[in-house]
Amino acid sequence: MMTFYFGRLVEMFPFFLSGLWMTTKVAFISLIVCTLIGFVLGMLRANDTFFFKHLIGVYVALARGTPFVVQIFIVFFIFPEWGLQLEPFPAALLAMAIMGSAFICEIVAGGIASIPKGQWEAAASSGLTKVQQLRFVIIPQALKVILPPLVGQYVLLIKDTSVVSVIGVMDLTRVGWVTVMRIPEGLMVFALVGLLYFAISYPLILLSNYLERKMAR
Amino acid sequence: MIEFKGVNKWFGKLHVLNHIDLKVQKGEVLVVCGPSGSGKSTLIRCINKLEPIQKGEIIVNGMSVHDSATNLTKLRTEIGFVFQQFYLYPHMTALQNITLAPVNVKKIAKAEAEKIGREKLDRVGLAEKADAYPAQLSGGQQQRVAIARGLAMSPEIMLFDEPTSALDPEMIGEVLDVMVSLASEGITMCVVTHEMGFAKKVADRVLFMDEGKIIETGKPADFFDHPQTERAADFISKILSH
Numbered sequence: 001m002m003t004f005y006f007g008r009l010v011e012m013f014p015f016f017l018s019g020l021w022m023t024t025k026v027a028f029i030s031l032i033v034c035t036l037i038g039f040v041l042g043m044l045r046a047n048d049t050f051f052f053k054h055l056i057g058v059y060v061a062l063a064r065g066t067p068f069v070v071q072i073f074i075v076f077f078i079f080p081e082w083g084l085q086l087e088p089f090p091a092a093l094l095a096m097a098i099m100g101s102a103f104i105c106e107i108v109a110g111g112i113a114s115i116p117k118g119q120w121e122a123a124a125s126s127g128l129t130k131v132q133q134l135r136f137v138i139i140p141q142a143l144k145v146i147l148p149p150l151v152g153q154y155v156l157l158i159k160d161t162s163v164v165s166v167i168g169v170m171d172l173t174r175v176g177w178v179t180v181m182r183i184p185e186g187l188m189v190f191a192l193v194g195l196l197y198f199a200i201s202y203p204l205i206l207l208s209n210y211l212e213r214k215m216a217r
Numbered sequence: 218m219i220e221f222k223g224v225n226k227w228f229g230k231l232h233v234l235n236h237i238d239l240k241v242q243k244g245e246v247l248v249v250c251g252p253s254g255s256g257k258s259t260l261i262r263c264i265n266k267l268e269p270i271q272k273g274e275i276i277v278n279g280m281s282v283h284d285s286a287t288n289l290t291k292l293r294t295e296i297g298f299v300f301q302q303f304y305l306y307p308h309m310t311a312l313q314n315i316t317l318a319p320v321n322v323k324k325i326a327k328a329e330a331e332k333i334g335r336e337k338l339d340r341v342g343l344a345e346k347a348d349a350y351p352a353q354l355s356g357g358q359q360q361r362v363a364i365a366r367g368l369a370m371s372p373e374i375m376l377f378d379e380p381t382s383a384l385d386p387e388m389i390g391e392v393l394d395v396m397v398s399l400a401s402e403g404i405t406m407c408v409v410t411h412e413m414g415f416a417k418k419v420a421d422r423v424l425f426m427d428e429g430k431i432i433e434t435g436k437p438a439d440f441f442d443h444p445q446t447e448r449a450a451d452f453i454s455k456i457l458s459h
Contacts, residue, residue, distance in 0.1 A: 118304040121267055122363075125298035126318035126370060127290045136317055140308045 005185040009192065012179055019175030020196050026171060027158045027200070030093050034100030034157065035150075041101060042108025043134055056105065063102030068163050071095050076167040092164035100157045107153060111146035112138055144215045151208040155201045162197070172196055218243040218405050219264060219374065224273035226259065226429075233259050234270070235429035243373075244403045248416040248437070251426035252452060257409045260426065261376045264407065265296045278373065294322055297367025301379040303359045305351040311338060311362045312347040315369045323370065330369075337365035341395050357388030361395055368399075375399065377408040411456050413441060425449045 044052040045060075063071070072095040079086065086094065115138050123133040165174035176193035180186050219241040226234035233256045241247050249257045262268045263275055266282050266289060275282040280292050305314050315334040319325045325333070338344050341361035351359050360380055367375055377396065381389040393415050400406055400419035410416070416423055416437045423440040425433040425448075433440065433449045444450040 116302075116304070118300055118302055119306065122298075122300060122304035122306070123317075125265055125267065125293055125296070126366070127293040127322040128318060129290065132321055136321065137306050141306075 005183050005188060008183050009179075009185075009188060012183070015179065016172070016175055016192060016196065019170060019172040019193075020200075022170055023158075023161055023172040023197070024200065026089075026092055026096065026161045026164055026169065030096035030100060030161070031154055031157060033093070033097045034104050037097060037101035038104025039108050041105040042112065043139075045105060045109040046112035047130070060102045060105055063099050064106070068095070068099050068160055069166060071099055072163055072167060088164070088168045091167060092161075092169045096157070096161065096164070099160070100153075103153050103157070104150065107146055107149050108142070111142035111144075114145045115141050148208055148212040148215055151204055151211060155204045155208065158201055158204070159197060218245070218278065219407070220276040222274045222276070224263065224270050224275060226256075226263065226268065226270045226272075233429050234263070237273070237431060239424070239431065241405060241407060243405055245421045246400045246406045246419050247408070248420040248423045249407060249409045249426060250411055250416070250423065250452070250456075251432075255426040256429040257426045258378050261378055261407050261409055264374070264376055265293050265298055267298070290322060294318075294370050295373050297364075297370060297372040297375040299360070299363050299367055299375065299377045299380050301382050303351070303356070303363045303383070305359055305363055305366070307351050310348050310350055311343065311354070311365075314351070314362060315366045318366075319369050333369055334365070337368045338362070340368065341365045342391070355388060356384045357391045360384065360388075360392045364392070364395055364399075372404075374405045374407070377406065377410065379409050379411075381410065381412060413456065417441065425452065427452075 041056050041060075045056045047053065072092065075095040075098070076086070076088070076091045079091075112134075119137055119141065120133055123137040128136065161171060162173040165171050165177065168174070170178075172193055176190050180189045183189055219239075221237045221239040224234055224237040225232070235256075237260065249260060251257045259268055263270055264277060264282065270283055274284075277292060278295055280287045282292060305311075306317070309317065312331060312334050315337055316327070316330040319330040319333060320327055335344065335347060338347055341364055343358060343361055343365070346354060346358060346362070351362070354362065364375075364380075380396070381392050384392065389412070393412060396406070396408070396415065397419050408415070408420075420437045422434055423437045424431055425440065425444075425446075427448050433444065433446050435445070440449070441453060444453055
């Protein structure tokens with residue numbers, strides 16, 4: 001029986017690859033977007049403007065303090081009531097961007113906060129603008145602190161993309177659900193699903209470990 | 218050149234600058250001393266707006282420092298600042314530390330800025346350390362690079378906030394030597410320090426602060442040998458006794 005199902009599974013392998021491709025697409029695009037937004041928010045949050053600091057603080061707390069599956073339901077089912085109707089794929093990207101940016105914002109803000117105040121003051125004293133202080137002096141130093149947890153966060157976000165299956169995006173996880181209805185060998189199907197996720201995450205885990213060792217020096 | 222008009226500043230309830238009136242002339246070398254917490258560092262940090270003030274006005278070169286209409290970048294390019302803890306940028310070489318502001322603030326061409334940078338490094342006796350990173354330099358060398366960094370903007374005013382306090386004793390001399398030679402060049406200097414030797418040698422005036430107030434000012438010889446107030450006398454005896 002096992003071998004029979006295994007043969008079926010091999011036949012369906014292209015379907016898995018298409019799921020892997022969708023997962024990769026969701027992950028890749030959302031990670032880029034999250035990184036960009038996360039850095040901008042993190043820099044604003046590290047600034048001492050009261051308004052930004054607290055507004056972003058509220059957003060970060062909400063995005064980090066509620067389950068991603070709830071957030072994605074809100075984006076996909078509730079946003080249309082407010083006039084924003086999205087297909088599953090863009091809805092998935094938007095939800096990922098909202099959630100992931102919050103986590104990355106905190107990592108970036110934490111990294112910036114770890115740089116001594118004197119570095120800002122030295123840069124400010126020489127006439128550099130706030131943006132120049134960040135760009136030339138603060139961020140290059142903060143990156144050492146930011147990079148290892150950032151890559152670690154990428155791994156978590158890649159795994160979180162599995163939640164987008166609940167709104168019908170045909171990603172790796174959804175491929176697993178669909179397949180298991182035809183091949184009732186759950187362990188085998190989801191072992192394959194897990195293995196394919198692992199194939200993307202593991203290199204990043206290694207990278208994160210490597211960066212951690214390198215930056216510690 | 219620098220003028221304080223009724224300047225008041227509070228940190229919460231602490232009245233850290235208490236009605237300061239002060240004029241520093243062009244080319245003058247002013248030494249500020251006083252016990253810790255007397256407001257002396259805060260005083261010079263206000264001059265380039267590292268600190269806000271709550272009352273009064275500070276005028277530098279005709280610019281009102283804390284007026285939001287003042288071009289802060291222009292103000293700061295005319296003032297060099299040297300910190301107790303150096304605060305060199307650790308990810309840049311000595312030369313890159315020095316050329317960062319000339320290239321990005323004054324928009325000087327990179328090659329030209331590097332030429333100026335090397336001159337300034339030579340000026341502080343570190344010509345051969347252009348490509349060294351701060352971590353590869355001793356404390357005294359780092360502080361001299363920090364001074365060169367300030368000088369690279371050709372400022373009219375240099376502010377020093379306890380520039381030798383974080384240094385091992387054997388390195389204090391090399392930093393003071395650089396400062397002495399600067400003083401002789403006619404640059405306006407405000408130096409927070411307890412280095413009496415330096416004060417006696419080059420200061421035009423010593424200013425003694427306590428509890429946010431200017432208690433006493435005078436020529437260094439007069440101040441150190443014949444302080445007018447008990448608090449100053451007490452302070453001098455304390456820094457002499459070790």
